Amino acid sequence: MTEHDTGFTLIEALVAMAVLAVASAGLIRATSAHIDLIRGVEARTIAGWVAENRLVEATLPAAATLPATVTMLGRAWQVTTTAKPSDDPDLAAITVSVTPQGATQPMATLRGFRDARSIAP
Template identity: 50%
Template structure:
């Protein structure tokens, strides 16, 4: 009887640890997905394909989630480059999950 109680307590602990690990992996997957969305937005801007810089949040799907993306454009110290700040968040969040800063050719089509 005592052995069964010990096994029950140990099993509960193992289940809690496994659940915490799954949550950690889910968060990692979510952040990686947001990072890919930000990198895609920066690549689109570099290729002159992006639209809507400084225009607010736009929806973008990636993997199993919907993301909101906002791109800010700023001047840089180099006149040949534009600094882009890409923020990605889940629709239910107020703070960005990922913020990516990058530079694109100022000669690329305006975004």
């Protein structure tokens, strides 16, 4: 061997580049899946906040005037609030469902109680 034979051959360099390309594609796919997961967690968190806000608003005297669509953090949410009698005649059971605009399934649902004599939503 001479001093010129100590480097990588073209085949070795191509194999190394192919391994890096496959590893990079896997890393990009994993990163994309992680971003989708984080977006889902973010959306569920915002939907939970909308539901919590609506549950509190439903206990206020002006609960009959609550809008069906709420915008929070730049996203539109459909909010459905239902009240029905509970086993205790002094309390009404409230269910709040929050659905992203254009979706069919609620992303968050909360249940609570309020004074049965207050105005129904």
